[in-house]
Every structure is written in C-alpha cells, then in structure tokens.
Amino acid sequence: MNKIKVTVWSEGLPESQPHAVKSYPNDINAAVADFLRNDPALEVTVSSLGMDECGLSQNLIDNTDVLVWWSHLYHSQVTDETAERIVTAVLQRGMGFLILHSGLFSKAGTMLLGRCGAGGKFRECGERTRVWLINRAHPIVEGLEEDWFDIEYDEMYGEPFGIPTPDDLIFVSWFQGGEVLRSGAVWNRGAGRVFYFQPGHEEFPVYSENKSVQKVITNAVKWLNPVRGPIPVSRGEVDALESIPNALFPERLERVKSKISKRPEPGLYRL
Numbered sequence: 506m507n508k509i510k511v512t513v514w515s516e517g518l519p520e521s522q523p524h525a526v527k528s529y530p531n532d533i534n535a536a537v538a539d540f541l542r543n544d545p546a547l548e549v550t551v552s553s554l555g556m557d558e559c560g561l562s563q564n565l566i567d568n569t570d571v572l573v574w575w576s577h578l579y580h581s582q583v584t585d586e587t588a589e590r591i592v593t594a595v596l597q598r599g600m601g602f603l604i605l606h607s608g609l610f611s612k613a614g615t616m617l618l619g620r621c622g623a624g625g626k627f628r629e630c631g632e633r634t635r636v637w638l639i640n641r642a643h644p645i646v647e648g649l650e651e652d653w654f655d656i657e658y659d660e661m662y663g664e665p666f667g668i669p670t671p672d673d674l675i676f677v678s679w680f681q682g683g684e685v686l687r688s689g690a691v692w693n694r695g696a697g698r699v700f701y702f703q704p705g706h707e708e709f710p711v712y713s714e715n716k717s718v719q720k721v722i723t724n725a726v727k728w729l730n731p732v733r734g735p736i737p738v739s740r741g742e743v744d745a746l747e748s749i750p751n752a753l754f755p756e757r758l759e760r761v762k763s764k765i766s767k768r769p770e771p772g773l774y775r776l
C-alpha cells in the first residue's frame with residue numbers, strides 16, 4: 506500500500522520568544538514530524554515559511570496527501586498565491602488539511618472555513634487543559650484510553666471563539682481557569698476534509714511530550730488522507746445526459762452542444 510504523504514508546515518519561531526525556542530529548538534514542524542515518523546504508514550516531509558515559495562511550492566503541494574499546518578504570528582506573510590494553492594488542492598484533489606492551534610486565522614484556513622470571530626478569548630499563563638471526547642465513533646479518537654485526557658500546560662482559547670459550526674465535533678476542552686472550547690472539529694470542503702485541533706501553543710512542549718495529542722494528530726492525518734474519487738470535468742452549462750424531448754427551450758440544448766468541444770480537460774476543473 507502506498508504511504509500517505511504528509512507535509513508538516515510551520516512558520517518558524519523567533520529568538521524573541523525564548524520559551525518557544527526552548528520548547529521547540531528545531532521548530533514545531535520537526536516536533537510533529539518526529540512522532541508522525543514512528544508510523545510506518547506515513548511518509549513525512551517538513552517545510553516552513555522561510556523556504557522558497559513560503560515552503561509550499563506547487564510541486565510539493567502536488568505531492569502532499571495531507572498538509573499539517575501550524576501558524577500563529579505570521580499569517581500575513583504567507584502569500585495569497587500559496588494560500589490559493591492549498592485551497593485548490595483541498596477542494597479539487599481532496600488534500601487533507603490539519604489546522605493546529607491558531608491556524609484557524611491563517612489565509613487558507615479562513616478561505617476554507619470562513620472568518621472566525623475576531624477577538625476570541627485567550628490566556629497564555631500555562632494552565633491545565635482537559636480535552637473531552639465528544640464523538641466516540643470517529644476514527645480520530647481511535648486508541649484513546651479514556652474519554653478525556655489532560656494537557657499539563659497549554660494556552661486557553663475560550664468560547665465564544667467564533668469557530669464556524671463544524672460538520673462534526675470531536676473534542677471539547679475545559680481549561681483550569683474555567684472556560685471551554687470546541688477544540689477538535691471537522692469539515693468537508695469540496696473533495697477534501699479539514700480538521701481543526703486547538704492544543705499546542707508554542708511556549709509549551711505539547712506536541713513533543715503529550716502522547717494523547719500525538720495519537721490524535723496521527724489518527725487525524727490518516728483520516729484526512731484523500732478519497733480517490735472522481736474529479737468533475739465539467740462545470741457551468743452542460744449537455745444533458747438523457748434526451749429532454751419536451752424541453753421548454755430546446756434551442757438552449759443546441760447552444761450547449763455547440764460548446765461541448767470547449768469542455769475542460771480532466772484535472773483542470775476549478776470550483
């Protein structure tokens with residue numbers, strides 16, 4: 506069986522954030538890639554904002570089944586072209602998109618899910634987070650031993666947070682300070698799937714140390730692997746598959762027939 510090609514992308518951590526650099530000396534992409542590489546079903550590539558083409562060339566995107574995305578401070582430095590490339594791959598080809606932490610506010614995240622309510626609550630003191638499992642039937646929770654798990658220290662994001670209403674809710678988190686958040690949610694978009702998972706502020710080594718978080722992300726990557734379904738090859742006004750002898754405007758059927766030679770080639774379809 507072919508391995509799932511996973512690209513783990515993050516924006517890089519500046520020296521002005523010493524706690525972050527201490528938690529992730531090789532950046533967050535490397536920490537996530539480290540545990541994903543333990544799974545023989547996955548072929549993992551790391552990439553980051555500082556690389557050519559924001560680290561996401563068309564060639565790399567074309568060779569990515571699932572993109573894991575972590576961004577926080579530099580959403581605006583990702584070019585519109587790069588964001589469009591991601592969105593097109595999700596919608597057309599079904600590339601899975603795993604959005605971590607503040608990636609909801611990234612350009613691609615916003616284009617796929619809509620704008621989150623600005624001004625969501627946060628607190629960065631480092632507090633205990635209890636992640637409650639909501640959907641026991643979802644593949645993303647496979648192998649979790651309890652119906653909740655704790656993260657010793659993380660950032661609080663609190664409702665109302667403006668997370669677009671999901672197609673399915675997998676986790677809700679409770680924070681030691683009292684707030685709650687829909688912290689794990691999924692959406693279908695075009696041919697692709699999107700999973701948002703909130704844990705993982707850069708100043709706390711959540712990805713490198715918390716086994717439950719690692720299990721959820723690994724499960725999610727597998728679930729996000731594209732379904733190899735059909736790619737639509739036509740859009741707009743199309744010829745009828747069956748005859749319509751009683752059509753009210755038969756000349757419009759003729760009009761479509763005259764355009765058939767202009768039908769786009771497979772793979773060039775754009776939503």
Ligand code: ZN
Pocket residue numbers: 577606607660705706707
């Ligand atoms: Zn954060």
